[in-house]
Amino acid sequence: MDQLLQHGLNALMLGGTYALLGIGLTLIFGIMKVVNFTHGELYAFGAYMMYALVMLTGVNFFVALPLAIALGVLLGAALELLLLRRLRGADIDTTMLVMIGAWIALQAAEQLAWTGVAKSINNPFPAAPLVVGAVSVAWNRVFVLVVALALIGLTYGLINHTKLGRAMRATFQDRETAALMGVQIGTIHTATFALGSGLAAAAGALLGPVFVAYPSMGDLAAAKAFAIVILGGMGSIPGATIGGFILALVEELGAGYISSGYRDAMGFALIIVILLFRPTGLFARKERIG
Amino acid sequence: MKSIFKPVWKSVAAAFAASLAVGTAVAQEPIKIGVTQPLTGAFAASGNYVAQGAKMAEDHINAAGGVLGRKIQLVIEDNKSNPTEAVATAEKLIGRDKVPVMMGAWSSTLTLAIMPKLMEYQVPMLVETSSSGKITTSGNPYIFRISPTSEMEARAFTPMVKGFNIKKADFLATNNDFGLGASQEFSQMLKKQGVQVGVMETMDPKATDFSAQLAKIKASGGDTLFVTTAVEQITLILKQAKEQQVRARIITTGGSNSPDQLIQQPGDAANGSFPLVFFTPWFPEAVKNADIARKFVAEWNARTHNVGGLTEGFRGYDGIHTIVEAIKQAGKPDAAAIQKAMWNVKVKGINGDIAFIKQGPAGKESAQNVPSVYVVKIDNGKVIKN
Secondary structure, eight states: OHHHHHHHHHHHHHHHHHHHHHHHHHHHHHHHOOOOTTHHHHHHHHHHHHIIIIIISOOOHHHHHHHHHHHHHHHHHHHIIIIIHHHTTSOHHHHHHHHHHHHHHHHHHHHHHHOSSOBOOOOSSOSSOEEETTEEEOHHHHHHHHHHHHHHHHHHHHHHHSHHHHHHHHHHHOHHHHHHTTOOHHHHHHHHHHHHHHHHHHHHHHHTTTSOBOTTHHHHHHHHHHHHHHHHOTTOHHHHHHHHHHHHHHHHHHHHHTOGGGHHHHHHHHHHHHHHHOTTOSSOOSSOOO | OHHHHHHHHHHHHHHHHHHHHHHHHHHHOOEEEEEEEOOSSTTHHHHHHHHHHHHHHHHHHHHTTOBTTBOEEEEEEEOTTOHHHHHHHHHHHHHTSOOSOEEEOSSHHHHHHHHHHHHHHTOOEEEOSOOOTHHHHSOOTTEEEOSOOHHHHHHHHTTHHHHHTOSEEEEEEESSHHHHHHHHHHHHHHHHTTOEEEEEEEEOTTOOOOHHHHHHHHHHTOSEEEEESOHHHHHHHHHHHHHTTOOSEEEEESSOOOHHHHHHSSSSTTTTOEEEESOOTTSGGGSTTHHHHHHHHHHHHHTTOOGGGHHHHHHHHHHHHHHHHHHHHHSSOOHHHHHHHHTTOOEEOSSSEEOEEEESSTTSOEEEEOOOOEEEEEETTEEEEO
């Protein structure tokens, strides 16, 4: 029983960042119809920015975190303006190839800048864990969950209660009609890609200090983000949120009770099962996307 | 006429001069030694340290006049911590650089991936890091291993079981030839010693979150946890074990557990753990060839290499010295001659005296060195004798 509780708690801690990754990717896919292969690299970028700020320049941890996220937003905006803006109207294969190229270039740049040796990032939280009965959890992970939930809440607020959010939702539903109603599609795309990238960078900036930062860290994160998006239904923000927590839970329980060596395979096995029964994912809208 | 012939003569003269230049270059051309290490990817830290140690040996040997009147030149390739890439580096080193001997490939999985290529091209490889028993028992006569097998580590640990008073042991190992081999050898040895074996957990070599495994290990409740993986994952495991309040004593095996790197990490997670190592740079006087060890440590520090890399780097240094000794005895930089000479090599290394014994099926034995193994303790941010 204690073990089950501990697994559940671990899944909750992990689920928050998974949800962040998933929401970022699903937003970009839903609104821009772009399969964003650079998502994992934005995650790695967030972690490395934390390393650069906290370990190299000595910026306070709590100041560094929003800075790292802001830098992720800027990099996302730059990618959209430099690459995707020119590709609007190009077919999906061309866009995908360019994004794959950007992914490889970004990862190679990380390797060049930071070398292959993993970097660890100090955090200001006590090393002793928070103990509740028989289960325990590290303070830094509690912090990660709280910030992740706050960011998810902010994203919901932005999408549902602001003018920009309304324009984004309109673009999501029907790009042409939204454009006819005066929505600046270009601006919406830049904002969407920047927001999605910022969320990925936030996940990296939060998890970098929990684990370590290394150049290929984005690959597994991107694979999981794709899994979450497919699980929750492409373009569905609630789907990505819940999908993130489901994936974390399946990984934890699968590793705990079936086979720990295949922990990272559990989520993908789950996707196969879900797609067999619900080909559009758990929470997809009725109409087809893409 | 004159104007037509002039350029022809010029080019003939140039070709003649070039051929002369090539002739002298051959006589002085260095002897190439191939090195394949994970310079990037999951094992990047360790692979780079081994490469640094190897380069120190290269400089040391060349400063002393080289071998057979020629300098040596290391051709170092990055196998990217990936078995497919490791095979590609072997192809490149043997095919394009024509090296007569190689060193590599850091980790059992990478070494095992390369082994069929050695058979194919008949080029010997000195294995500096790899502990899976399979490497020397599968009948590959091109393998010369200087690092200990998991079985040797387990045997060296046997007399310490009583001292540690182990009653029940759990295992956490990386899910590859290295980790699974170690868990198997240590659990068999412990069972023979009457120790109860609890859970045997595995993890993906790239995994960073071990919460599920640690929760299971905590529930198993053994007094000792044997962890086998590279230092990158050990760092995270020690940290997460503290977070999940796993109270078992942690012993890390495999020799790629750099205690200094563990101590450098934030927090005190490494304290109280016992790394099993093959070189003790903290007390070089304790090793067999103390003068060589001391010199190596001084030189490593003079080059301002990371102190945490000493327990990896020494293997690159020992490996290149062993290869060069074999080239010297062979009398020529030829793969078959080096393979033969390797069997007679006796080198005073940092780890101890290096010499090879036969392992594996008769007629096609692999060569295995019998290295020294030590268990140390991390206490209060320092490495102490156990």
